[in-house]
Amino acid sequence: MPEGGAAESRLERRKARTRASLIRAAQSFIAEGNLNVPVLEITRTADVGMGSFYNHFDSKEQLYRAAVDAALEAHGQLLDHLTGDLDDSAETFAQSFRLTGRLFRREPDLSRVLLNNAPALITADRGLAPRALRDIEAATAAGRFTVRDPELAVVLTAGALMGLGQLLHDRPDRDDAEATDTLAEDLLRTFGLCSAEARTISHRRLPDIGTVSWGGTAA
Amino acid sequence: MPEGGAAESRLERRKARTRASLIRAAQSFIAEGNLNVPVLEITRTADVGMGSFYNHFDSKEQLYRAAVDAALEAHGQLLDHLTGDLDDSAETFAQSFRLTGRLFRREPDLSRVLLNNAPALITADRGLAPRALRDIEAATAAGRFTVRDPELAVVLTAGALMGLGQLLHDRPDRDDAEATDTLAEDLLRTFGLCSAEARTISHRRLPDIGTVSWGGTAA
DNA sequence: ATTATCTATAGATCTATAGATAATGC
């Protein structure tokens, strides 16, 4: 019996696949703002039998919570994966912001789940918010940022991302990278970097975004 | 037969009262994030008969749309009313932001309706967004702001308010005026005011917020 | 006389489960 992480038994993998499929289906409905969907329609979208739903969740609300959670978690995992090798907190912060900005076009469903759950994105202990708090506090401690109120800085960052995501969703013609990096630069200046450095850091080359692993991760 | 605005007939006023009551009830459910509510429960909360619902709306979704619309409209009316006599666009912008910040504690239901509909707040053609766009463009034209991308400035403003609202909702102990004015000052600097002026404008005395008229206004 | 509202309910829809089937483990 292999242990830890991905291996497990075939039975457990099948179960996990069913669960992930239900979560993906729920996310597609959350993304389109359509929460009043019969369980049967969710299971049809997930391509599983109606009964399977109740093997995994007690109610639609519980599924929805898990679906939002999974979206936050996928986002957080992606940021960890792509910014793990940076050692300047200010730069980790900036890259996380800029990568998220690029995610809106690349993962419209994920981003619309987050937009439609702004309160969760802004203050959850999963996903972007806790990582932004960590980076802002570290950068302040290191003398890179001069932020008096890290909590306020976090909600400004998360709010800016909500606004950006909505803009990119409403105006498909706009250049996402340019808009994102402009906002990143503004935030870095607000947090105490000088103009020149804000500009440099917010225009560094970014790592390639791979594929976001979609629903498997959540609690 | 009196004409225009508020007067109308007694019958029409009664009808308007029923409608407003349904909208208020819907807003309370939207505020608590509970959209899956039977029509009967909505009408009970509104203290009207089940049948009255169908005199006014074809479906719950239509009621919900009207309820969000009414919240945006109430917000917009309030801003117009309280900032109407200012002639500096930069100051109109700042006061609108600061008044909205103070609204979160004073009108928790209104603000939670808006937080739970972030996309609507950010890009609707009602409420804060169109007014912020107007003020930012005017202030830029007048040489007060140096904003290159007014649309981006608007979504940053709206996003900052979402973040602020969520923070004030999650942390009842925080000083709302201080947090709000700090963010206002940050935004004014980002939009091109010098530090001294940003500070002054974001700490001017505000007019008293009266009562927000709640559901009567929307389409 | 007209209009809005209310109460009661038929019919439609949805939830949650029981029992049958299929996949995996050993």
Next chain:
DNA sequence: ATTATCTATAGATCTATAGATAATGC
């Protein structure tokens, strides 16, 4: 032999309306 999934459905719940009642207009 065990575990997950699937299909079919009883019972619960909800929607939308018909018909009765109450308020207003004239």
